[in-house]
Amino acid sequence: MADFGGSDLEALRKEAREWFEANFPPSLKGGPNPAMREERVQPTPDQDLWRKRMGEKGWGVPTWPKQYGGGGLTPAEARVVQQEMMRAGAYNPIGGMGVMMFGPTLLEYGNEEQKQRHIPPIVRGEIAWCQGFSEPGAGSDLASLQTRAEDKGDHFLVNGQKIWTSGAQWADWCFCLVRTDTTKKHEGISFVLFDMKTPGVEVRPIKLIAGSSPFCETFLTDVKVPKENLVGPLNGGWTIAKRLLQHERNSLSGAGPGGGGMGGRGLAKLAKEYVGVDEKGRIADVDLRTRVTINDMDMRAFQQTALRAMLEARSNQGPTAATSIMKNAGTKTLQERAELTLEIMGHQGLGWEGDAFTQEELAAVRNWLFGKATTIYGGSQEVQNNIISKRILGLPDLTQHN
Template structure:
């Protein structure tokens, strides 16, 4: 049965509260922006102290097995920990793709040796991972990927190109889908781990319209990958790759910690500041006020559903195809949120640089442009609709029909 939060471990709550109050540096209160940064942040001062303490405690990944350095907590205790962190403005300094996607997948499919080697550094936040999936000719149809891994005895020789590799220019390792059998499509794909410092690996950042470069082109030229870096069976990577995508969509929707990635309260405050208020305290613009109310309702319904899905996923030992629904819903609500933020600011929301605009106004415009990619990352909305149609609703595959 799913744990919907009826129970509360008072003893653990007291333990978590005492530990957090003793170990969380007050100077970092509500500095979530540090954890949200796309580029590496210098690990120094109080940030270094907090990251080290959380890594040693294992609470950056509270439900991961203690045998690999994780917190080993139950779903109930992990929720209690999040509540106690939120109470004092603390945030999780351990994150990235190793936590979001690769770690949970390796725990399920990796060998004991692979887990012992790769999971502890993820738990401590020591290494950055990137994802080698999409290619210039293999986006929505990922299984048509052509990056080759040739068997050379004790190693694979990898040649090919990946695209939209988030954070590749900063990554230490890459979990990558490669073709090991050209005669079969889905059954000819393997899942390998590539050290990004290996000779022959090259990354080229892609400048986005938002002014940032979170994505890269990644090239592999005669890159040697030890056979020990093969996860799962040879030519069995498609199953592992799909499972990892479920974890990715779960994290992108906020399901990883049961919280959505937007704050409607802040949007209301901004709207009041720019639109003004009527005598009775209501927002001065009636049309925006009505749309903001609908947005609040959507966001609340999403947050409640997200919490239920997250708890059910823990009971079912992992996310399901329902992550496609949540990922699409999150993309739509996030897009609405960013568009309304810019709209509320008016011309100020179009600010790009200069002292005529505040930092918040400049950031709103950039986020408005950046958020468009949320409908593509982790699988486009159209791909998610296909998954929902076939795996959840049980509808027939349109491609199998003859008209």
């Protein structure tokens, strides 16, 4: 690929347009992105082909370094690629926690051997990762985690339990917080990696009210973790974890379940189909029309802001505490959109099963239910408000004066 200077974006635009036209399978245009599904599904031949092509090109992670398979683009260049991908009706098939959280964190804190080993498979979409952070007694107060990692010479022996481990039943590897010093709280935590096929790793899916089971309990019994799988310094995991959580919130703010529009249709089109139109072709219900318009405006403004923030976060400066604002704003807009969808469908928005409802209507109900979790996982709304008040607004921590 040509070496594009800051002012030569049109040459990149031309190359990107031609590349997407030549490489994106027409059968996938307008279809769902498997990388965004909460549950793993068997890809079609064209979906697998598209993943491989994007993985080889490196444009699934356009701003990651070329030396590890990434696109090596600047944020401005990555925006051009994103625009041309959308223009072609294509989607980014390279996703998951490896892209959202672990990859950016490893690029910053991992050693060269770890980067060479783990980043290229993420870039190519070949490896699925899961996150071993929360525990039954360590949710919002994550630093109170008790999963132990004992030093056994050439390896750690890990024992404990994790919960809400998203996608653990399908994951190949796990990035995990463990306690390596019981005499300190934050300074006694380390960040390790392990293969999910390692003996002693047991995963039990947790069924949710939405009917799916993307979250799991994960039990670790005498799990051997080689010393080379320690990321960063011993007992230095808390610093790495905080950075990773910024990447997570940045990603959760811009994507995920809860959109509500069925089959990719916007709320306005959906409302016209279910509620009807007036003599001017507008949504017949004036109040609903107003609320749909406001949500569409909020969504479009947020998506543009989130896209810019994500591209900038993948540059050298990385994400900031502002990701907490984005996470709260994004999840609120998505939840409102899902609720509007059910309101628009009326009694057809009450279905759980049966021939009286279409698959899209049933999916919308489950989508609405699953969306309730978005203001909890990745750090609850209340936790984000605390971060905003302390790190952005500079307000005092009142708990220190009680």
